[in-house]
Amino acid sequence: MLNSDELRLFLAVMREGNMLAAARRVGVDHSTVARRLTNMEATLGARLFDRSPRGVTPTPAAFALVPHAERIESELLAALGSVAGRDREVEGTVRLATPEAFASHLIAPRVAELREQHPRLTLELASESKAASLSRREAEIAVMLKPPPKGRFVTRKLADYRLGLYASKDYLERAGTPGGRADLSRHVFVSYIEELAGFAEMIALDQLLPGAAIVFRASSSAAQHAAVAAGMGMGVLHVFAAAEDERLVQIFPESMEVWRSYWLVMHADLQRLPRVRAAADFLDEVMRGVRERL
Known part of the structure; x- marks a missing residue:
């Protein structure tokens, strides 16, 4: 047997x-x-x-x-x-699957705090553009851009965040600063490889500027950020990441922003395990500290 x-x-x-x-x-x-x-x-x-x-x-x-x-x-x-009692020591490994920008800008800078709280807990941070399959146990916890349509999952919204249109200072010196929305038709843009985007919500350029002239595509949000900062063209970036980059300027923030949401998703069978609960609580703690800059 x-x-x-x-x-x-x-x-x-x-x-x-x-x-x-x-x-x-x-x-x-x-x-x-x-x-x-x-x-x-x-x-x-x-x-x-x-x-x-x-x-x-x-x-x-x-x-x-x-x-x-x-x-x-x-x-x-x-x-x-x-x-599993709540007083049981937290130990073991938890894999957390998140979008790339969420992982690198919001979670990774804070993981030392989780280590201090739970020294026997190992966190695996899988930052990918595609959605992890919790049903196949590719991760214990996932941060998604929309809740899964079905399945035995526990889901709650973590936070709303903004995407904005950015360009580098060097690019604007070379190509000119747009005086109005109509001027954007004379500019070039950076965006996602659509078929490799795990969520349709990742792609915001079409919503802001349908028919934009795209000269560079990447499946990685970090690669797009780097290309925009290097002057490749304008691009839609995470405001919480781009605002920290002095090379970048936000274009028409009053009218060229879109809102998206981060959702925490766990399999119902795992939510009461101490190690999973500790990681989920850590995510909530991180979000409380950064919501105002999202």
């Missing part, structure tokens, strides 16, 4: 895509993962992964096993959460 440790390792390999990353995720060595998977296959009488020098490839049997393994995982986590 399969045990919970074997199922946990199996799901880690499915989510991470290879045994080495799965071993790091679970906290064991590579040989343990390989041995446990071999034991699972012997118990099931079915091959779960095709091995090759380039890694492992899930078989149809592996994909068929995933929903059953995830159901067992969810039930075990729910059981742990129901008995």
Whole structure:
């Protein structure tokens, strides 16, 4: 019969895509993962992964096993959460998936405080443009630009924030400062690669200036910020990040801003685990300190 440790390792390999990353995720060595998977296959009488020098490839049997393994995982986590006392020491690893600007400008500068509060808690900060799948346990907590449409999630709004149109001082000296909105048609712009944006809410240039002449696209908000600061063109940037950059000037702040929202999302089965609760409380604390500049 399969045990919970074997199922946990199996799901880690499915989510991470290879045994080495799965071993790091679970906290064991590579040989343990390989041995446990071999034991699972012997118990099931079915091959779960095709091995090759380039890694492992899930078989149809592996994909068929995933929903059953995830159901067992969810039930075990729910059981742990129901008995976890609030006075239990916070320890372990929590992966937090957030948009890039949120991670680099709001969370990373404050993580030392979380370490001081909970020295046995390890935070993994995954800053990506795409939305993490909480259902597949790619993260314990996610910060999203809109709440998920369905699923067993706990969701609450963290904060509203602004996106504004910016240009570098060097660019404006070279291309001229627009005197009115109509002058923007003579300028060039930086924006997202639309098909790589995890949320439609990331793309605000079309809302502010439909048909703008885009000369540079990037999937990274940091790369766009750097390109705008280097004089590549104008771009829509996070106000909380751009306001700290002396190279940048905001263009028509009264009329060229849009509002977006950050949402905290957790799987319902995980919300009562002390380590997850501590990380969520930390996010709330960070937001209380920065809301006025968002």
